[in-house]
Amino acid sequence: MSEELQTEEQILEAAKQIFQEQGFAGARMQEIADEADINKSMLHYYFRSKDKLFQKVFQDSIRQFFPEILKVLNADLALVPKIEKLVETYYDMFKKHPHLPRFVIHEMNQHPERFKEFVKNTGIEIPELFVKQIRAEMESSTMRKIDPREFIINTIGLSVFPLIARPMIETVFEMNDDQYQHFLEQRKKELPKFIINAVKK
Amino acid sequence: MSEELQTEEQILEAAKQIFQEQGFAGARMQEIADEADINKSMLHYYFRSKDKLFQKVFQDSIRQFFPEILKVLNADLALVPKIEKLVETYYDMFKKHPHLPRFVIHEMNQHPERFKEFVKNTGIEIPELFVKQIRAEMESSTMRKIDPREFIINTIGLSVFPLIARPMIETVFEMNDDQYQHFLEQRKKELPKFIINAVKK
């Protein structure tokens, strides 16, 4: 009885790792069980089916991915420090969960409708405050005219892309793992400048 | 005999579609056979195994994805029209092959070493000419100092991200498919400005 929560937590932790690494289709229930160091039948005892276990993991992953970003977007910060904070948040998240962004991107494209349902259920909303902030900056003439949606997508895209494109970057620019990590560190400082400059008047 | 090439081509075309849509793990040989409108055993007759068929498709996809971009990067064009051309190339590619970018990203992360091998075999190289061009622009003081690798990654990332993040964009900004397509059209014009502005002095 006291083991209930622990086992369930162990399973979820293992499932998260395997699913995020391999995706739904690539993951094996046996592998999840091995990772959680429990018997395979326990997975079904706690979550009934692979699909149900996956949906739990996927929903948790969305909850992990979006709100943290939206929180920063809607925070009470000036534009420049907000961009800096946003970029930093992404890179921290990536350090803890290297497969999270690619996992979400892959799976949400496999079942777009289901994904939209999930997002609605988690109560994620348009970053209204940030949109207002951008509009205000544009009116006070420090920022050139740009669709706020473009600005948000560009900022997130610039943060995420080098993380999901790692093998490509390492290959094209002939980096090893250390050099890639060093490149990311440099980028953390450089990227906010790039973004701010892009919308300066 | 005269049917050999045609059948092989049919298989590859079908395999490309299914693999790019579902990934290696999610794809089924039966589904590829159905799509190609041939018998399932023909897949093995022509390509021996699922893995061999996949590797052919993956390599072809890389050949489809990279050289076209690198060709533009190394073309004899001034910076601004080059960026415009690059963005346009990406969006055209996406119209013809909507799943290509996400497919390459997902699969190259599943087997990074194999991916690096493939890239080397296809003879893809660092876009040296473009790097030189950026360096020249920086020295002639029209462009602020920036690591050319950052500039390249940013440009490609900004082009690719809204394509692979479509369900997210449609959800967060409450767009339907038409509105998304319209958004992309607008973006095709806006993005080069964003990029150029970002590196202006």
Place this chain on the structure above:
DNA sequence: GTCTATATAACGATAGAC
């Protein structure tokens, strides 16, 4: 080269003892 039939293995899921 193309088909049908089948081998072989893997996987998700369940039954039943403890």
Place this chain on the structure above:
DNA sequence: GTCTATCGTTATATAGAC
């Protein structure tokens, strides 16, 4: 709640007739 054993399906792959 946890285990072993096993069922039922589905997947890749092959054998063999035509």
